[in-house]
Amino acid sequence: MEHRVVVTGMGLVSPLGNEVETFWNNIKEGVCGISLLSEEQKVEGLNIHVAGIVKEFEAERYMNRKEQKRLAKFSQYAIYAAKEALKDANVDMEKMDTTRVGVIIGSGIGSLQGTFEESIKLKEKGGKRVSPLYIPMTIANMAAGNVAIYTGAKGVCTAIVTACASGTHSIGEAYRNLKHGYSDMIIAGGSESCITHIAIAGFNGLTALSKSKDPMRASIPFDKERNGFILGEGAGILILETLENAMARGANIIAEIVGYGATGDAYHITSPSLDGDGAARAMREAIEEANITPNQIDYINAHGTSTHYNDLSETIAIKKVLGEDTKVAISSTKSMTGHLLGAAGGIEAIVIAKALQDDFVPATIGYKVPDEECDLDYVPNEGRSMKVEYAMSNSLGFGGHNGTIVMKKWRG
CATH class of the missing domain: 3.40.47.10 (Thiolase/Chalcone synthase)
Incomplete structure (x- = not known):
């Protein structure tokens, strides 16, 4: 069962x-x-x-x-x-x-x-x-x-x-x-x-x-x-x-976890796979386990570390999964917290749970100069009130470790 x-x-x-x-x-x-x-x-x-x-x-x-x-x-x-x-x-x-x-x-x-x-x-x-x-x-x-x-x-x-x-x-x-x-x-x-x-x-x-x-x-x-x-x-x-x-026990339910993906790049000790393949497979696994389609994802809390290759490869990976013309809202709250390394996925899971609860997508702050290679909707500088039914969080680690979780709004 x-x-x-x-x-x-x-x-x-x-x-x-x-x-x-x-x-x-x-x-x-x-x-x-x-x-x-x-x-x-x-x-x-x-x-x-x-x-x-x-x-x-x-x-x-x-x-x-x-x-x-x-x-x-x-x-x-x-x-x-x-x-x-x-x-x-x-x-x-x-x-x-x-x-x-x-x-x-x-x-x-x-x-x-x-x-x-x-x-x-x-x-x-x-x-x-x-x-x-x-x-x-x-x-x-x-x-x-x-x-x-x-x-x-x-x-x-x-x-x-x-x-x-x-x-x-x-x-x-x-x-x-x-x-x-x-x-x-x-x-x-x-x-x-x-x-x-x-x-x-x-x-x-x-x-x-x-x-x-x-x-x-x-x-x-x-x-x-x-x-x-x-x-x-x-x-x-x-x-x-x-x-x-x-x-x-009559608990107050905040959100439901519905999908998880974990993959390896088998590529490099520090750099992500530049074609985004490993991250894309982790996202697909999580979405498939959630039994939803990619276009049902409303918000992605990106790994988004502010390094050249990470942000580029994650952008490529998101396009592979959600399509080149995806309009999904994406933000990196590392723009506000810095990179908490092994703790990053923990606090970013809290972010997506709160995004689902409040129907609010946080911003990527400090964003000034667009990159033609990173051309998706990164919710620049100002957060956004919007319907959030499904939210996803990505984490990509040195050694080629990729992890994605998907949460769903709790409706009781």
């Missing part, structure tokens, strides 16, 4: 706020959450100036100071967002069969900050000074592991690591798990905190980061003058459950 899968709660940590409504209002208003790096955050000798930095994060809501010292920031973000999502979903874990509640939360990298700091300690002070908590604090699965510990979820507990597609793949795999009846509820999404010297230097070495000093012209997806992405940080977590479970 196959089950319908619904979204009943959402929580996040982001450069645009740490509550869903604050975040969504800022997204709707086209607020730029990208800001200048502090002097401490800058890397000497590198021309990198801005990032999508989390502000006013109150970890103490859900963990005391002693606990915070034992948790890397990406785990803290995940715990916070998961707790907020459970509260939003009005879940009482004491009333749940916790063996049927799972956690699938991805992270592209885990704690690079921890590795950076402990490596310096090793070099300067010797091996005995390396923290005994170094490994369990930094490994990428610990966002999922710690969320399970802090919530009491005892079902499937998995971490998906597919670079920038980690959040979307986590939600997609949770959807499949629920659809086929292995769980009743799954806490799913992504978490990342990589605004650290070694990450900035590493991505800079790939010539992947924008060198803009202007936050409004730094992350500019699909703009002809785009010249690299902006590092962001945060977490996006959704409570997914079978429709039967949601109905039985």
Whole structure:
């Protein structure tokens, strides 16, 4: 028996706020959450100036100071967002069969900050000074592991690591798990905190980061003058459950997940396939599973990183699936948040759920110079009130990992 899968709660940590409504209002208003790096955050000798930095994060809501010292920031973000999502979903874990509640939360990298700091300690002070908590604090699965510990979820507990597609793949795999009846509820999404010297230097070495000093012209997806992405940080977590479970406990249903696609490019370690084939196949898979036609998609939250080849190949992929003359509304909210890497798919899933709920498509802000090769409707600069029945989110990761999810408006 196959089950319908619904979204009943959402929580996040982001450069645009740490509550869903604050975040969504800022997204709707086209607020730029990208800001200048502090002097401490800058890397000497590198021309990198801005990032999508989390502000006013109150970890103490859900963990005391002693606990915070034992948790890397990406785990803290995940715990916070998961707790907020459970509260939003009005879940009482004491009333749940916790063996049927799972956690699938991805992270592209885990704690690079921890590795950076402990490596310096090793070099300067010797091996005995390396923290005994170094490994369990930094490994990428610990966002999922710690969320399970802090919530009491005892079902499937998995971490998906597919670079920038980690959040979307986590939600997609949770959807499949629920659809086929292995769980009743799954806490799913992504978490990342990589605004650290070694990450900035590493991505800079790939010539992947924008060198803009202007936050409004730094992350500019699909703009002809785009010249690299902006590092962001945060977490996006959704409570997914079978429709039967949601109905039985009287849950407020936000949206329904109806399709998921996952493919590989088998092409290059960092560049997407330039013909868009892998991304196109992921979109087709998700649309076919949703049992709809491509022209029923009303809104696409694009991966849209603001790099030349990503935006070009994704545009080509969308045309392959929806047609050369498609009028579908497309936007990249990375223009406002920067690129949250493994957490991107989590917060962008929240965006499409809210778009369905509010019949509103957010803008791609900072868009000034059209690119003749990227010639679709990217909802430039101003969001748009419009009917949204089906919405799609794309994530494309280093290594050729492609993920797409499709959500449908919930009508009760």
